[in-house]
Each structure stands twice: as C-alpha cells, then as structure tokens.
Amino acid sequence: AGGGGGGKVGIDHPRADSDFWNSYIKYVPQMAGELKVELMPATNSQNDVAKLVNNVQALIGQGAKVIVMAPQDTGAIANTLQQLENKKIPVVTVDTRPDKGKVYMVVRADNRAYGTKACEFLGEKLGGKGKVVQLQGALSSINGRDRSEAFLECMQTKFPGITVFSEPTEWEGSKAASMLQTRLEQNPDVKGVYMHAGGVHLAPTLQVLKQKGLLVPPTDPKHVFVVSNDGIPQEFEAIRKGDIDATVSQPADLYAKYALYYAKAAAEGKTFKPGPTDHGSTIIQLPNGLEDQLPAPLVTKENVDDQALWGNQVK
Amino acid sequence: MSIHVEARNVVKRFGPTTALNGAEIAIAEGETHALVGRNGAGKSTLVSILTGLQRPDAGEVRFSGEAAPALADRDAWRQRVACVYQKSTIIPALTVAENLFLNRQSDKGRINWRALRARARELLDTYEVDVDAQALAGDLSVEQRQLVEIARALSFGARFIILDEPTARLDGPAIERLFARMRSLREQGVTMMYISHHLDEVYQICQTVTVFRDARHVTTRAVADLPHDELVAAMTGEATAAYESRVRTPGDRLVLEGTGLTLAGRYTDVDLSVRSGEVVGLAGSASSGKVGLAETLVGLRRADTGTVAVNGARVRPGDVPAAMRAGLGFVPEDRHHEGFVPLLSVGENATFPIARKLGRFGVVSPSRRRAKAEEMIESLDIKTEGPDQPVGDLSGGNAQKVVFARALVDDPTVLVVINPTAGVDVKAKQALLGAVEDAVERGAGAVVVSDELDDLRICDRVLVMFHGRVVKDVPRGWTDHELVAVMEGIED
Amino acid sequence: MTAPAPRARLARFRDLTLVPVIVLLLVVGAFLDPTFLTAGNLTNVLQQQAAISLLVLAEAMILIAGKFDLSLESTVGTAPAIAVMLVVPVTAGGLGIGLPGTLVIPLALLVGAAIGAFNGFLIIRFQLSAFIVTLAMLIIVHGLLQGPTEGKTLFQLPDSILYLGSAMWLGLPAAVWIAGLLFAAGIFGLGYLRLGRALYAIGGNLDAARAAGIRVDRVLYGVFILGGTLAALAGILETGRLGAIGNNQGVGWIFMVFAAAVIGGVSMDGGKGTILGALTGVLVIGLVQNILTLIGVSGFWQPVIYGSIILVALMISRIAGGKAQD
C-alpha cells in the first residue's frame, strides 16, 4: 500500500510515437510522486484500441481500482467502459471523450478550440483573404477531426475570403512534405499553413519552405504564416527564430497532473460538479460524465518564453 | 480387332509453337502400342489430350467409338484412362498412401487413415513396390517415386493405360519388373500406350508402333515388321547409322584423381583415377552411390574423408567454382534441377562458367557471349531460334544439349557427365555421346555415370559400384549380360 | 497391428513443436506475475485472441493451398461496417437503406465472402500475383470503410451484431467457443475430409492435383471465399468485444497472422502445415502479448522483444522441423 488511500491506479498510455505523448508519459510518474498516487506499471496500447482493451483487462486482473486511459478511438471503447462500470471501477480519460459509456472525468483540452484559435490567428494575419494549407493528422482520430472541422467552420464563417486546402497526412512527415510541396507548386500564393501536429509536421514544413525560399521573416511579403499544434520545445525554438508564428500548447503536464488528481479523487470516493475549478479551467457536464476543459494557450513570439508553458520545462 | 482409343486430326498450339498438327493415333483393343518420336515431337502433348487434361484446338478423341467425356468430368476420364505422366505428379509433402489415393481417400465423409494405409500397403504389395506406405513421398528416391506413380496408375482398374517414359529413371531389374507387370496386364486384356526413347524396349514389350515427327503422324506399323534402322529413319526423317564408339589410346597424364573418398551413407573408401584421353564409366544399380561419388568429384558435395585432385592439384572440397577453375566441366544428374535456368537464354546458360572471360572488370560483353554461344549451338547442333531464346522453351533433348554446352564451354580437361542421355532421343543421344568423345580426343579425360549400357559403351573401362564400393574395374569389350551381372552383385 | 513409420510419426509431432514453447511461456509467466496463471487472465488471453485466431485459420488454409491473402485484415473492419451501414439510419452513420437489423450478421458474412470471391476472381481467373492483388485489395477494402464513414467510428450498432462478441456461454466468452469450434472443424476438415486434403494437394503440386481430378479452380475459389467469410466473422466478434467499429479495426493484424501461422509450421510455399500447428502459433503470440502487458515492459522496447521472440520461435520450429523453410 502506497501513500494515498483508495487503491491502485492503472494507467494505459495511448502511443509512444509522438513527442506530445512522450512528454505526457514522462510527466506521469513525476506527478504521481507529487500527488502520492499508488501507480501500477503503465501499459501502452500503441494507438490500437484492441490492445487498449486487452491492457485494461490485464490491469483489472492485477487489481487496479481506477483506470486512466486515453482511447484514440472513442467509439470502440464503449464495451470496455460498460464492463468497468459493472465492476464499479471509475475511469478517467485523457485527451479524448468517449462517445458512449460512463466516465468519471474527461481531462481534455478543447480540440475544437485549437482549430478555431489557429483559424483566427491565420485569418487576421492574412487579412481575411488568400490561401492556406491545413496539414491534417489521421482522419480516423477524433482530435484530428475536431481540429479540422473547427478550423474549416471558422474559416467559412469568419474568413470566407480564404481558400483552405486540406491534406490528410496520416501523421506522416513524408506525406506532409510531399503534399505541401505539391500544393505550393500549384498555388505559389499560399500564405498560411496550419499543422495539426508539430511533432511530425514541423521539420518537413520548414524544409519545404526553406527549399522554396519562403523561410523569411514576417516582415517580408513572401512570408508564409505557420501555426502549429502541440507546444513542444522545437516549436518554441522555431517561434523564437521567426520560422513559424504560433502554436497551440497542448498541456501535456496538466494532462498528466489532472488525470492522476482525478484518479486519486475517484479512488477516495470524491465527487465533482460542473463549474469553474481552482486551476483556471471549467468542468462541463457530458451525457456520460464530466469533463474538465484545461486551458490550451496560443503561444506566439510574445509569450513564447513563459516558463509556465510545459514546453519550456522539458530538458 | 476393334479400335479401343482413337485420336483424329488433333491440333494443339502453344502460342507460336504447334505441338500437334493434325496428329492421329488408333490403338486396338488389348494391344500395347508404342508411340515414339524425337524430343518435342508432341508425344506428351497427345498424352495430356488423351487423358483429358487439355482440350485440343481441333480434332477429337474417341474411346471405343464413343466421343470423349467433357473435360470437367474427371471421373469419367479416369474410368477410361489411367496415366503415368512424364512429369512427376507426386506430391512430396504427403505420404505415399495419400499420394496413391489422392482425391479418392474415401468414398465420402471422413477419411479412415488406418484403412487407407492398409489399402495402400495392399496395393504396393500387389505391384511389388518396396516402399513404406507411411513415408513422405518427398523422402523417396526418384526411382521409388516412379514406382509409386506406376502403382497408382495401374490401381484405377482402367482398361487403357498410358505410360509416358516410365523407364527413363528406372534401372534394369525395375524395368524388368515393370515389363512383367505390363505383360500380365495385357493378358488380362488391358490396352496400353507406351512412350520411350529406348527403342529396344519397344521391341521387347509392344506389338504396334506409331511414329510422330514434327507434330504429325508419320507411320503406324506392326513392331515385328519394322526393322530398327527403319524405325529410326521414320523418327528422324533420314537414314541414321547406329552409334559406333571410337577407339583410342589413353594418354599417361592423370587428369582426375579421387583418393580414399568416403561419404557416410553414400559411398565408402573409393579410389578413382582418370587419364587424359580416357573415358571411365561409373555403373551400378539403384543406390550404388555412383551419383553421390560423381557429385563429390565436381564439388557439388563434400566427402567426409578423402581428396579430389584435378590435373594434379588438390581441389577444395565442396567448391564448384574451384573445381571448374581447375579445369573441370560437368553435366549434373537432373537437368531441370541443376542443369539450367529456364528463363535465361541459351547463350547465357551456356556461358556461365566462362563469364569472367567474356569481358573485363566484371562486365560481360553481350556480343562476345553471343559469338561464343553461336559457336556452341553450331558444334552441338542445338535446335533453337538463336542464342537469345530462353532455355525453358526448348525441348528436353535440346535443353540437355545446352547443359552439355555449359560443361564444354571452357574446354575442360576433365569432363564428368551424369546420366547424359536421360530422356533424350536417338539422334540427340548420338550427338551428346559424340560430344564427350570429341572432348576426349582433344585430350580431356571423362567420367560417364549412367545406368544405360549404350552410354557406357564409349568407356575405355567401367568401374562398377555396389552398395557404395567399387567392386570391379571392367575393361572394354564387356557384354551386356556380364556388366549387368556385376552391377546386380550376382558375380564378382 | 502396424507401428507407424518413424518419419510419419515425426511429422505428426512436428505440428507440436511449439508446445514446449507454450509450456515455457506458462512457467515464465507464472513466475513473473501471480495474476498470470489465474483462470480469469487465461480466459482473457483466449478471448483477446479469438478474433485474430479466425484470421490465422483462414490464412493457414489459404497458405496450405499455395496462395496468399493480405486483404483479410481490412475485411475485419469493412465487412461488419458495411453491414451495419446498410442497416442503421443515416443519423447513426448509415447509408439510408435501412435493411432489417436482424440481417446484419448474414450481411457482414456476405460482404466478407464477396471480397474473398473478388480476390479469387483476380488471382485465379486473371492469374495475377496473389501477393500484389491482395495488397491492392488491402488498401481498397480499407478505403471502402474509410470512404463512407469519413473516418468516423460507428457506435450505434444493432444489438444482434454485438451479441456474439460479448456474450458468455457456460462461463466462457462465446467468441472463445466459436473460435474453438471452428478450429476443431478446421483440424477435422483438413485432416479427414477429401476437400481438406485437396488443399494440400493443390498447394503441393497444382498440376498433380488437377491430374488427380481435383477441381482446382473451384476449390481455390472456395478457399478465398471461406477466408473472406472467416475474416468477416472475426470482425463481428471484434465488433462485439469493442462495442463499436473504429476505422482501424483489424488494421495491422496481418503481420501477426502470418507470424502465428508460420511459427506454427505452415509453409509460405504451400502444401505444408496443419491447423493445429497454426493454433499453437496463435497461442504463443497471445501469451507473449499478455506477459509483456502484465510485466509492463516499456512500450518503446516491446517491438524488439516481440520480434525477437518470433525469430526464436521460428528457429525452434526450424530446428525441430529439420527442413529448410520456404
């Protein structure tokens, strides 16, 4: 028995192939120490919901009393949530909101807000006209879809003068580079890029812009405005150099912290209500549980050195 | 006598080749009918049409006056005709029992394996085939597989049986057993069609013979009325004298020497030496170890103990390139298996051993290769469209000539040929034996490994092996009977 | 009366070369984690492997017949998804056709069979390379899931399609019973039925099979269609287990399927291997996955351990089998 009361927390990590999730994975044991959560060895479902289901079964078998997970496929987890509910095991999900099945708390930043923020930033910089490219993640992921839909919706309503090209990259740098290169060839007047994942899209985008001679300061009329998404240190570096203009900082540290915070609370039998929280966020009511919507700040040259950003704390 | 099987005016084309061009055959009830012809004359193609595996482009097949069944109706075909095909139809990964009863393991429902084994054993006993019914067919020797195929064909109880070169891979006693079986079947009134390049077998076992040449029917005659040379003339379209082996005096130089060679399970303590200008035969019945020994001499196998020297220099064991560089050329046992690369051209297959001499810096000059290949095609009389034709498109005899070309291309001082004339027609056989003798006249020494007495006739002496040991060194002038007696271990 | 010959006896044991590996995994697993040997955990392993094992069964039959099918993995998601879309209303992601919900399982099986038949058509009729045809089909069939769903998960499913994958029969998941029964049928069929033996004949020597009167094309069509149907059934079980059809259902399975079949002794060259052997291959893979999960090996290093275990199992079956693989 560890420090806290209530019992063991089982945690499944969704994937190990992106910088964002890797930072999250690193924060988890650190936060568990701080919050005195009795954490079981983490499992990793490698972006495969079938593996996630297997892992959860194993964690329960090993005596988990609370489960923390981040199902990348939000539909296919319904049965597992049902089983967990039957066994009276509360579930905290991180980053994604299951479509069906009871959850104790969803710890998530608003992915639709990412898309909207990126759209607003680019729309203003371009003065409401011109062409932008959206490098999408995988179309089968809810977060990718949320970002994509919100971005398109916002562009249509607020900046109807802007043409958007959406490129599905399957989270692959190689596809992103090829598609952006082709699109720039076809439309040399593209003036903005929104990348869904800085981890995979940042370097290829910069290489393509460099090759085309478009990697110039914002003051230059040839400048292409780039908004990224994730908030990893390399993006901050690029913002400082003026290579890109902004990124949405996905709070990897807060994900880890509040996932474990709510897991511990669940184990101790605490309950929460919708409304503002003590950490600058709001809890909203879902049909199948509650969701704590953590703030996801837009990082630009102005606030890139803010030490509160998780991207400035990794080293 | 009524006609049991008849093919009329059959035409079959494969792309540009016409395998059968208005071919006919009529086989009378109860006779054993030989079909002979040179390689590529269309014999096997007719077999596949007579057994319902292929549809003729034109013409018809009739059984006892009735039209042949539809191609899809395999059961009907199998009641009418059983066949030992030229190409093996054994499935190596299955047991002998299952191969014997393939697709008729049971009438319907569950297969009773125990009963199947019993049936298989019974069948093998009936035909005196000494093979374990439960062994995997892939573990059998070539000869045993052939016997299993024959037993299977006979087991259908069909009134008409086709045997396409069944003896090409059998040794003397096995052939005798097969013939005994065929005679007893004939007494029971079974009709047979028999294909072979061994014309003496035709005289031994058949009553009527049909000759095909260039995809057409040439003649059908009673065997008794057709002298040997007339038969050969019908096949080749010209008068051909029987092969006369040449006389020569071997030199003194030892070109090939094997000393104290032993390979467990194959051969034991063999010494062998070949002088320049000498042809040494290696004979022996099944499993005597002669092929294993020959493969060791050329580097395809590694002996457990003992050494091989070519032209006085020891050759690294189990190293074909080293043996070739030392001056050795060879024809392997099975041309399909080790003889040629079917997709590559005649020119390329023939010149692999000298590729390094056809250009500098690892480059092979196509024009020099073509020139060399044309020379070989000319000297061995290979029937081909040219050096660029893939060997896979050639008929068996011509493919074997390409394998000879490969062995001879580097002017070897030692030539080792294994079963040089297997499945090869009369004329090609003469050409190939002539090629061996030509090489020897140029000063090479040769080893001829064969079951065929005709091949061994060119040898200055024949080493007879029995159960892995050389039991006798027989000089020129032997009679068939003497040599066979030694090979069978009856006399020593 | 007659003692079986040593070779044949050995061949029978060759199916079971992985049994020592399985025993070893059970011992090692028990040693590493106390939960491992509990009935609950082992049941979970079986349930988790139930769907993929049907693909292994299908692939083993196709491989034994000397062919190849990569597209099975895509059928796992696409077949049930298309069936569901034909049934549910537009609001739930359907196509607006609205067939009765009870038809959903037969529809899914039908879609699987149709995919198999199309593969067979291209491979047998057009004599195209099976590897590359089914590779293209893997991409196309998956696109037939992504296209109409636009990447969205289908989660409002008719109850009937959920039942098989989630029900318990006599204390064991229904999926385990189904997989068990189908494997038993497979072992029997390929061991004792003429049709099953025909697969070995076709894979071993196609011309010989044809000469023996086996209707080669018909049998091969049958095997591709059966393969597609089994993949669809695997998809139904997986759908029931997960409660929804994600866009990635089945994606990436095919490698594990081949690994299981081959370490279980099925030859890539046709004509060799048994369904029982393939089953042991599935179990080895399932146990390894379970143990790695239980002991919590870092996700980053899992592939290395995993791949190495496949290599080792391969060597064991190579050494025990005694022959070169192809």
Next chain:
Amino acid sequence: MTAPAPRARLARFRDLTLVPVIVLLLVVGAFLDPTFLTAGNLTNVLQQQAAISLLVLAEAMILIAGKFDLSLESTVGTAPAIAVMLVVPVTAGGLGIGLPGTLVIPLALLVGAAIGAFNGFLIIRFQLSAFIVTLAMLIIVHGLLQGPTEGKTLFQLPDSILYLGSAMWLGLPAAVWIAGLLFAAGIFGLGYLRLGRALYAIGGNLDAARAAGIRVDRVLYGVFILGGTLAALAGILETGRLGAIGNNQGVGWIFMVFAAAVIGGVSMDGGKGTILGALTGVLVIGLVQNILTLIGVSGFWQPVIYGSIILVALMISRIAGGKAQD
C-alpha cells in the same frame, strides 16, 4: 549480322509495358491541372520519389535473386537515427558517445549494411523463410529506433546528414541525381555485369546457379547487404528532405515498394524483371500520388482510387507481359 530473334525483342519491350501508362498519366494530369506539366512540379515528383525509389531498386534486386526483404522500410528510419544518436550530444537525444559529426553518413550506411547482413545471415545460414524473418526484423529494427529515442523525433541533426537530401545540383535536387545515377548503375549492373546476371541465375534456379559455379551464398549476402545500404541511403535522403527523423520515417513504405516493383514487371518468384521496369513502376506510383494531391481527391477515398490504379496497372502488365504472374 544476326537480327535478334522475335522472342528476345518482345522480352525487351516487356520492361516498358508501363510506358503507355506513364504517357496516359501525363496527358490526364495535364488535362486535370495546369500546374502538373510544369518543370517545377515534375521535379517535385522526382524529388518526392527519390528516397522510395532507392528502396524499390534494392527490393527489385532482392526479388530478382529470389528472396524477399520487408525490413527495408524500418532501416529507412533506424539507420540514420542510430548514426545521428552516435554523434549528437545527450541533450539532443544522443547516446552520449559523441563520434565526430562528419562520420554520420558512413555510420548510417554501415548500420544499414549490418541490418542487411543480419537478414542474410538468418535467411542464408539458418535457411529460414525470408518473408517471416524480415517481417520480424521489420518489427525489431523499428523498435531499435523507438527504444532509444523513446518515441521522440530527432530534431537536432548534424548538417552533413541534411545536405544530400536538401541540396540542389545543377538545378535539380541532389537526391534526384543520386537516385538517377544509382538506377543507371543498377540497369547496367544487372544487364551487363557478371554479378548482376548471377542474380537472375540464382533467382531463376538456385541449384543450377550453384552448379554453374556461381558462389550463391556470397552473392546473396551481397544483395542483402547492398539492400540494407540502399535503404540507409534512402533514409539519409529522406532525413534531408524532412529536416528531422520522426519515429515513423519509412513506416508503411514497403507496400508501395512492392507495388512499384511488381507493376514494373519484377516477379515475386525470382529470376524475372528489370531495374528499368522497376523504375517505370516508381514513376507510375509517384505520378498517381501527385495527381491525386493536385486535384484534391478526398482523403477518405484516396486509398480506393489508389489501390484500383495498382490493380489496373497490374492487369496491363499482365496482358502486355502475356504470362501468368507468380
């Protein structure tokens, strides 16, 4: 003096069955989008295909020699990544060994060669099935990238490794020159070098090749090592193009590689096909991708169109080639 026989002339044209397809794609592309036929866009297509084309070159040689290598795709990421980790400091994701940065390219090529040699060792020495060995190696080699990087992208790379993939020589990307030269070398080598012809002999009939005095094992080792090295070079070019080494670099390429080789006329059965044919296969795939991007086909339906085009190309090369594929 002697005119080539009709057969041989036909065989020569068989390499070029995709040329009409390429012409058709150029026409259709020009019709659909005015940018398509510009020098800039076509250069982009070549640059985008440069890295993957090296894998096709490697795989074509391995296939012609009658073997198989799936693990090439993992080498594309892992070889440069390991080389980089040996060079950069720990803060940049390195292993803390700190070899000089100028060594990074030779190191990457060495890692690729070592992976190829290990594949060869398992396949040739242990006589294991190439498909399944390289499948396990695909997983393991990718794990060797994921493990030490813990899934992170390597962003801070030595300049030397970026140069080849991003430089321009005489107005064309260096990568295009490199791929072009290597293909020219491949066409020459497999057409006119003793060693190259040996690949055809080995793939066409291994035993005959051995009996013809070809050192089969040595040549096969060579081809696997060369394959690994080319994959590493592809990785270096890709790294330069993308400016970083992500954990997914190369992942998923292998299917496209096989598709390109096979529609280009290289047989999965060994001994058949040419490097020139494989090159036409790469170009077809590159042009299709480019056109789909230019006209902006919905991402959801792209796989269906894509897979169908592979099937059609396959049929065209089947009909033009005239023989059954294997």
